[in-house]
Amino acid sequence: MKNNKMQVALLGLGTVGTGVYKVLKRQKNEMVQKLGVEIELAKILVRNVEKAKEKVEDPSIITTNWKEILEDDTIDIIVEVMGGIEPARTYILEALRKGKNIVTANKDLIAVDGRILMDTAKENQRDFLYEAAVAGGIPIISPLKQSLYANCIEEVIGIVNGTTNFILTKMAEENMEFEDALKLATELGYAEADPTADIEGLDAARKVAILASIAFNSRVTFQDVYIEGITHITARDIRYAREMGCEIKLLGVARNREEGIEVSVHPMLIDSRHPLASVNDSFNAVFIRGDAVGDAMFYGRGAGELPTASAIVGDIFNVAQNIIMNCTGRIHCTCYKSLPIRKMDDIVSRFFMRMYVDDRPGVLASVTSVFGNNNVSIEQFIQKRKSGDLAELVVITEDVLEHDFNDSLRILKTMSMIKEISSVIRVY
Numbered sequence: 001m002k003n004n005k006m007q008v009a010l011l012g013l014g015t016v017g018t019g020v021y022k023v024l025k026r027q028k029n030e031m032v033q034k035l036g037v038e039i040e041l042a043k044i045l046v047r048n049v050e051k052a053k054e055k056v057e058d059p060s061i062i063t064t065n066w067k068e069i070l071e072d073d074t075i076d077i078i079v080e081v082m083g084g085i086e087p088a089r090t091y092i093l094e095a096l097r098k099g100k101n102i103v104t105a106n107k108d109l110i111a112v113d114g115r116i117l118m119d120t121a122k123e124n125q126r127d128f129l130y131e132a133a134v135a136g137g138i139p140i141i142s143p144l145k146q147s148l149y150a151n152c153i154e155e156v157i158g159i160v161n162g163t164t165n166f167i168l169t170k171m172a173e174e175n176m177e178f179e180d181a182l183k184l185a186t187e188l189g190y191a192e193a194d195p196t197a198d199i200e201g202l203d204a205a206r207k208v209a210i211l212a213s214i215a216f217n218s219r220v221t222f223q224d225v226y227i228e229g230i231t232h233i234t235a236r237d238i239r240y241a242r243e244m245g246c247e248i249k250l251l252g253v254a255r256n257r258e259e260g261i262e263v264s265v266h267p268m269l270i271d272s273r274h275p276l277a278s279v280n281d282s283f284n285a286v287f288i289r290g291d292a293v294g295d296a297m298f299y300g301r302g303a304g305e306l307p308t309a310s311a312i313v314g315d316i317f318n319v320a321q322n323i324i325m326n327c328t329g330r331i332h333c334t335c336y337k338s339l340p341i342r343k344m345d346d347i348v349s350r351f352f353m354r355m356y357v358d359d360r361p362g363v364l365a366s367v368t369s370v371f372g373n374n375n376v377s378i379e380q381f382i383q384k385r386k387s388g389d390l391a392e393l394v395v396i397t398e399d400v401l402e403h404d405f406n407d408s409l410r411i412l413k414t415m416s417m418i419k420e421i422s423s424v425i426r427v428y
Helices: 015-026 031-035 049-053 066-070 088-097 107-123 141-147 162-174 178-187 202-216 235-243 305-324 363-373 402-412
Strands: 005-011 038-045 075-080 101-104 153-159 246-257 260-271 283-290 294-301 348-358 378-387 390-397 418-427
Touching (some): 005 015, 015 305, 038 305, 066 088, 075 088, 088 107, 107 202, 153 202, 162 235, 235 246, 235 418, 402 418
Parallel strands (some): 005 038
Antiparallel strands (some): 246 260, 283 294, 348 390, 378 390
């Protein structure tokens, strides 16, 4: 500290970095009362100096030289909001080894290299905080690591991508097809120009890997997560789900079973009475089941300039308090177990399947026989409508092994009487 001020450097001044700058300015008059010190933004690392100068009051704090920040012993905390793997990974590791504390929102990096980052922080007795990496402004990392740490967490389910939740909401409420809802999301700024990471489930998978690691005290990486996106979901699927008293959501699902950890991201039919079913538009929510607390849900804005900055500045304040009390590194990696990750084929699920078949006697019996021969029990068989010589069938299974269901599916696709398998969606 210098003159009762704690020096912070910011790596990146994009949307989130600008939000951090704004929130620190808003909190300027409250900091001393809250923390006992003033947080001073000493340096901001950027690529484009001229563009960055338009966003700050004091252009002298702008730099393109990382070493200028790394070698400055007055800087206590570095906030990384550049995103991506490199050079963020190198910068963070160098900073930790130099004795600096880290706050980051980098879910991509943590979901892949979380272990080495947190181990390095522990070795150097420094804080590595990342509340904003999952669900934006919603507090979820800190509750899992502290408030709920006395629980054995059994399940974590989340709507952790606002873009896909907005798209599915518009499809449900306005009967839009996927492409139209995606176009609207892009126009309104909810979807990026390249929405692949969102609509294919990649963004959600990174967040679920982080949540599962913390909740189950065992390392889960992005590569461990089974992933399906929402591009195959249709307005018809959503209408049928609602007729059954369900909503369709892109869910990240992590469960701690005796056989190991189950972790996946995919669309699911979820009962409309479940708290997650009413989470709409760009909002996020994480639902947790623990052995002591029971059920708990965390809800709010999962992204955006200021909600994400809220979580980051909260972490900065926590680090500042730890520095004052000389207890940095107090909360470290919680992954003290090495639990196996279960293969998707070995997991039990329920399925909703919609198909078009020849409208003639014996077809239903043939379909039922395929399922029966592969140990798939049917809960409901519904004929929805006819279209010429075709009938639309909806099948709802009981709990079945995924590989048994997939074996059935492969056989059905070869049968001439099955004209189209339109949708296969899991049921929560």
